[in-house]
Amino acid sequence: MDRKSQKQTSRFPTRSPFLLLASFLLLITLTFSPLTFSPPSPSTKATSYPPCCRAGKLTPTSSPSLAHAYTEISEGPEVIAKITPESPGANTDVEIVLQSFSIDLDDAVIAWYEDGVKKIEGPARKTYTFRTGQAGKSMRVAVTITWGTIIAEKVFVVNPADVDLVWEASTYTPAIYKGKAPISPGSTVLITAIPSFVSEAGGKLxxxxxVYTWERDFSTLHSQSGKGKRTLAIEMKGRSETTVKLSVREASGALSASNKIILRPTNPVLRFYEEHPLLGTKYERALGPNFVLRSEENTLRTEPYGMYSSGEPLMYKWLVDGRDAIEHQESRNLITVRKEKESKGRSTLSLTVSNPSKFLTVLGQLIVSFGE
Known part of the structure; x- marks a missing residue:
């Protein structure tokens, strides 16, 4: 063999059989060796004190949410808390439900505290209900979860705030009517928010x-939301109900509240009343469906409750037994009915009130008996 062949052969020396066998045994040992897990180290925290007394040692998992009126602070294995309602108001019942994929809550001892006072303790106490105080009075709700040597803690600082919603429909009702004007299809409804936010110093904000965020049927009304925008005007579309939700927050997000209302439009209703020459309209008793004409003549008034005028006059059309009747000279919602001498019988008095621009019409009918 020449020198060139000797050099090439020297690059690949023959491996020892013993070395190959040792490598093979080492590979088998590493492949089939059992895996071991270290158990969690026992907690060194003292458990004789409620977590709310040691809240300074806890680490906040999140900053105050702009949608919630509470701050949540946690320590230990992950425990999920669902709070209902998400924005607790003043003097409101609140429920906290715990869930965890790290701890067997059904096998854990759970203790609940309010402002440092233990309220309840026992196995699997995953649900807790408490009641908030007045607006501006914060409270601390704490929970300690002990599962063997594992301890998890949570503290909820609840800052209750309130917002009331008051609505007013731009529909017609008589001046003497003490009820609320009903919502009719096509009418405009004005909603006003009345917030009750109290700062930590005790002053009302x-x-x-x-900052106000309005939603209609779960869609945010961006142009009508913002700082100081506490009123909302909406037009009812058809006869479908509308859900309006409002979220209110202080600029920093430390305080927040929410509320919602459901607006249900109803059809306008015509009511007939007798007009007395001295006493005026007898609003204490509506007529119908039958009216007995006991004198030679009577003036009747109609009131279209819930009719929306949209700034233009309503159209009144009176019919007597299907024939056009002459409207009252002073007011279109008045009509005078007379009976002929010695005549007896019945007549059907009908009225149609309409708003042409809104395609809204309401019908009314009264059977007038005379000579009986």
Missing amino acids: PASDL
């Missing part, structure tokens, strides 16, 4: 300093 001005409504103009708060």
